[in-house]
Amino acid sequence: MSDRVTHLDCEEPLLVAEGLTKFYGPRMGCRDVSFELYEGEVLAIVGESGSGKSTLLQLLSSQLEADAGHVLYRMRDGVTRNLAKLDEAERRFLFRTDWGFVHQDAAQGLRMSVSAGANVGERLMAVGQRHYGNIRQSAAQWLERVEIDTARIDDAPRTFSGGMRQRLQIARNLVTEPRLVFMDEPTGGLDVSVQARLLDLLNRLVHELGLAVVIVTHDLGVARLLSHRMLVMKDGRAIETGLTDQVLDDPREPYTQLLVSSILPA
């Protein structure tokens, strides 16, 4: 575990959430959530369905506007800025360069009717690359990195299996070398062996690229394998945070204890 701690050498956090709150009418989506995320750090947000995990993820990635609180992000130029104060052009640029977003349903994150190569190349073209050969070469390299046969580069993702789609989605997000990737249940709906392979791949890429990741999952196994730190949510609140092994092996809150003890023994 010791080799995983990478944030000690970088003093400024990459992302800071302060008092994030969101109401859906009278219902609470998420309330007063605060944390810091450092470069190269993987944070798992766990909790049962309806606990506010996805709301929190959307608030962090500024797809939802918070009713209270704010998110600060250290941009590539080193200046930390309040995401709510960015204009839309800056936000869109951030989204297609410095950030990635991996959806649970790959169809949401991919263009299902255009080829795998174009899916990976889209971000490059969006930031102004205009050389077909180079774009295609980058796409092929990324397919290789996510273990997709490069012979499939011209096939549409609708001909891909669930696991391949998910890996393609990851390649599409990583091609611009983002520093922060949001993942919403990336292993949901995949069978166990495919999940294992995907987690293995994610683990490797996260370490190779020094990615910061916020991963939402209800699978504590995923959290244990991938994350450095955990944030346990219940009824829209963050009830417990800490190092992953610490939270999982010695949970403090009764709810966390219940969650941990509900894992079926392997």
Next chain:
Amino acid sequence: MNAPAYNFAYLDEQTKRMIRRAILKAIAIPGYQVPFAGREMPMPYGWGTGGVQVTAAILGPDDVLKVIDQGSDDTTNAVSIRQFLKKTADVETTTRTSEATVIQTRHRIPETTLTENQVLVYQVPIPEPLRFLEPRETETRRMHAHEDYGLMHVKLYEDIARHGHIATTYAYPVKVDGRYVTDPSPTPKFDNPKMNNCAALQLFGAGREKRIYAIPPYTQVVSLDFEDYPFEPSRTDETCALCGADQTFLDEVIIDDKGGRMFVCSDTDFCETNRANTSRDAPWAAAGARGHV
């Protein structure tokens, strides 16, 4: 001939003012699609209702009007619109490109180079170049606003990946004045270079979608491409069987049921003028000699 029940050029003056304001705005922001309150015209959508409204709004009594459809002056669409404006505005009409001051067109740009005192009015079926890539109007507007045009290149990438070259042959997307990606209406990409730095004002009217856009005279118009797959205006490698021109856009005409065919200029005025100038008198013999019959 002039039916007294109609205002000059069919539309009432208030409507013309509204359309002219849209045109002025379109000229001020080259390539930007300006919404306008398109009127019902006495012809079906898809027959050039947008083009006719633009033409009616800019037409003056001294104008000389030419209407072409696929380059031709004598097809139904061209004849009907020409007669309509002749009847309602009593303007002089012509088939000669060089004599016209206003040219309404469907799917072609005349071969003859246009001049400063001419206006080319395009009939546009679908003004949004991003439409088939992104169906949501709210999203395409946002993409235009942020110059978020990566998706357009995704389409060209797909073309090359599937066909080995950019297989889009008409409605080939252009960037106007370095800013807006614009649909040149379904003209063949052969015509795209003519739009660049054109001396004439180019106006585009889309009746069903109620949009007007414009390319002012002498504006830069660049066809989108890749550095290693540059834009190429495509042309059939044939000569016109009637006038012998080898630099024009050709129509392929089936002439019997045994596979016989001939290629002729799609621009009928250019072809006729060229024939008169070169005094070619027996085009059918010439076609036979070329082995197309």
